[in-house]
Amino acid sequence: MTETHTARAAAAGEAGPDAALPAIELAGVAKEFHSGGEVVTAVRDMDLAIREGEFFSLLGPSGCGKTTTMRMIAGFEEPTRGLIRLHGRDVTGTPPNKRDVNMVFQSYALFPHMTVFENVAFGLRRRQVPRNEITRRVGEMLEIVDLSGRERRRPRELSGGQQQRVALARALVNRPRALLLDEPLGALDLKLRQAMQVELKRIQREVGITFVYVTHDQGEALTMSDRIAVMNDGVIEQLGLPREIYEHPATRFVAGFIGTSNLLTGTVTRLAGELAVIEVSEAEQILVPVRGLRVGPGSPLELTVRPEKIDLATRRPADGACALRGTVTEVVYLGTSTSFAVTTTTGAEMVVFRQNSALAGDLAGRGDEVWLSWQPQHSYPIG
Amino acid sequence: MTALARAEAAEAARRDGPPRRRRGVRPGRVILPVYSWLVIAYLVFPIAVMIVYSFNRVTRGLQQVSFAWNGFTLQWYRQWNAVPGLTSSFWLTIRLAIAATVVATVLGTLLALALVRYRPPRFRGKTLVEQVLFLNIAAPEIVMGASLLGLFVTINLARGFLTLLLSHVAFSIAYVAVTVRARMAGFDRSLEEAAADLGANAWVTFRKITLPLIMPGILAGALMAFALSVDDFVTSNFVSGSAVPFPVWVYGATRVGIPPQVFVFGSAIFMVGICCALASIVVSRRQP
Numbered sequence A: 001m002t003e004t005h006t007a008r009a010a011a012a013g014e015a016g017p018d019a020a021l022p023a024i025e026l027a028g029v030a031k032e033f034h035s036g037g038e039v040v041t042a043v044r045d046m047d048l049a050i051r052e053g054e055f056f057s058l059l060g061p062s063g064c065g066k067t068t069t070m071r072m073i074a075g076f077e078e079p080t081r082g083l084i085r086l087h088g089r090d091v092t093g094t095p096p097n098k099r100d101v102n103m104v105f106q107s108y109a110l111f112p113h114m115t116v117f118e119n120v121a122f123g124l125r126r127r128q129v130p131r132n133e134i135t136r137r138v139g140e141m142l143e144i145v146d147l148s149g150r151e152r153r154r155p156r157e158l159s160g161g162q163q164q165r166v167a168l169a170r171a172l173v174n175r176p177r178a179l180l181l182d183e184p185l186g187a188l189d190l191k192l193r194q195a196m197q198v199e200l201k202r203i204q205r206e207v208g209i210t211f212v213y214v215t216h217d218q219g220e221a222l223t224m225s226d227r228i229a230v231m232n233d234g235v236i237e238q239l240g241l242p243r244e245i246y247e248h249p250a251t252r253f254v255a256g257f258i259g260t261s262n263l264l265t266g267t268v269t270r271l272a273g274e275l276a277v278i279e280v281s282e283a284e285q286i287l288v289p290v291r292g293l294r295v296g297p298g299s300p301l302e303l304t305v306r307p308e309k310i311d312l313a314t315r316r317p318a319d320g321a322c323a324l325r326g327t328v329t330e331v332v333y334l335g336t337s338t339s340f341a342v343t344t345t346t347g348a349e350m351v352v353f354r355q356n357s358a359l360a361g362d363l364a365g366r367g368d369e370v371w372l373s374w375q376p377q378h379s380y381p382i383g
Numbered sequence B: 001m002t003a004l005a006r007a008e009a010a011e012a013a014r015r016d017g018p019p020r021r022r023r024g025v026r027p028g029r030v031i032l033p034v035y036s037w038l039v040i041a042y043l044v045f046p047i048a049v050m051i052v053y054s055f056n057r058v059t060r061g062l063q064q065v066s067f068a069w070n071g072f073t074l075q076w077y078r079q080w081n082a083v084p085g086l087t088s089s090f091w092l093t094i095r096l097a098i099a100a101t102v103v104a105t106v107l108g109t110l111l112a113l114a115l116v117r118y119r120p121p122r123f124r125g126k127t128l129v130e131q132v133l134f135l136n137i138a139a140p141e142i143v144m145g146a147s148l149l150g151l152f153v154t155i156n157l158a159r160g161f162l163t164l165l166l167s168h169v170a171f172s173i174a175y176v177a178v179t180v181r182a183r184m185a186g187f188d189r190s191l192e193e194a195a196a197d198l199g200a201n202a203w204v205t206f207r208k209i210t211l212p213l214i215m216p217g218i219l220a221g222a223l224m225a226f227a228l229s230v231d232d233f234v235t236s237n238f239v240s241g242s243a244v245p246f247p248v249w250v251y252g253a254t255r256v257g258i259p260p261q262v263f264v265f266g267s268a269i270f271m272v273g274i275c276c277a278l279a280s281i282v283v284s285r286r287q288p
């Protein structure tokens, strides 16, 4: 037992006795709500294992079931089907006050009739922690979230960002095995949100607690997370590293939801080694790494290319690259880069980002005929 | 950290906003205070008359209130206890009001919580309860009083403190429930979830979070119940029997002549009322 345990921990490249046990595990979890005779399925058969100590994000559009998933982990909702395990222990039927996870609410849910100190001390007092230890731990935690000296304030006397950090401190001071954050930065304005993203990441590193982070903001998820699960309509569409999710979206939905993506459809004309070739005309072709996909000549194929991977030129590019001809329909200056909308001869609408540099000058203007090209490894087939 | 500090400073600056524009005196600014003071005077004048005449000397005949000014005296305050039935009826009213307030506030608050929290699949008959509450407030008191008397006679319950208490609770519950419910309208349930999440069980959550937050509503409801009870004549007159509360006693006394001590008690009750009103202002200022 011990041997396999350590072996698995070593394989996962993590330390700690519990590293092999997922911090949070969902097995076939589904949640249905019955409202007015109608059944709303918020989460369908979800399997998920969140590792100890990682910053894990649930990313998806509004209404896809993120909050419901979170509330089931915290214990505010019971799954209709399936099991939830916290550190290997089945928590079905365990009320929230008996679960070793804490939640940061989107509305912060700070107790308005208590001071900052009392808010943060609330959880410790429930567990009969000695008075002087409470004072010490609350003080330390307020230091971590940079709120020392604000102990006697009431929540409404604080700014939005400060309230947010009180909510964080109130949860973290209990040293939960995992912290659940439901769109914690949603109510802050852009500048503050960006600053808080950095802060949250720093605090997570400092305390080393598993963070489960719910957001509908793909930029936020990409910058902060160790791993991301992209959700849509109650299912996880893709789970992976931020880079994998961004550069190699597994489904049409993920491609469309994360960043700007160019979607192309075509028919495979032939296979060339590890590449499938979609020929548009003699000069124009798209090459796609098949990556184990079962395709042969004649099979339809859908693929994505990220806008910043595409080169824009007036002349035909060298052989070996993917190339398409088209007409520029729109040019939008974005500061550090410029976005070009191009309608290709195949009829596809493509978006291309190019860095702005003094040397390059204007690459193309509206109405210009251009060639789009990219390396085959930057096209990804969608399964 | 500096980025965070800067972003927060910007947020704070935005919240403060630009300074307010100053305006000259306009007629609209005079009409409102004048009107307000006129209304206040209209409402307070009868009470002022009572307070003033509680200091009026009686020069001839029986010790009765008269509205001719005979000179200032503190006699009635010194002899506040001199009228036999009056003092006992006053204390009965106070005891009754306290008991009725406690019972009605507890029951009314629980009812309000149930009405705010639960809907039909879980709480059948919710609409019926709401209608009954409305009827209870809207029904003429004389009907209530008569039917309560009918009930007590039918079930053969001797009229006295108990019947008074039952009746006063009956007409106060609805007011408490409505007041507490209004206060709970904006209550954020996630506060209770947060408490549970931090390890509080249902009872601790109620005591530490829910109760303190709805306390202003409960106090307002309790004040209302107390005032209704102290003040009640119609229902009490039906169900009092040998236990005669203050308003019923005074009404009985008007047929033979009101002893000046009635004005003393009246003034005292008014003063207590003022104190309660001030207390409620303080309480509501303190809470968000």
Ligand SMILES: Nc1ncnc2c1ncn2[C@@H]1O[C@H](COP(=O)(O)OP(=O)(O)O)[C@@H](O)[C@H]1O
Pocket (backbone or CB within 6 Å): A033, A034, A035, A040, A041, A042, A060, A061, A062, A063, A064, A065, A066, A067, A068, A069
């Ligand atoms: N208590 C509830 N009763 C009925 N439907 C609900 C309830 N909570 C959530 N839902 C429904 O479940 C779906 C997922 O909601 P939610 O988990 O809040 O999504 P998200 O947090 O991703 O925006 C939505 O369609 C929502 O309307």
Ligand SMILES: [Mg+2]
Pocket (backbone or CB within 6 Å): A063, A066, A067, A068
């Ligand atoms: Mg949500």
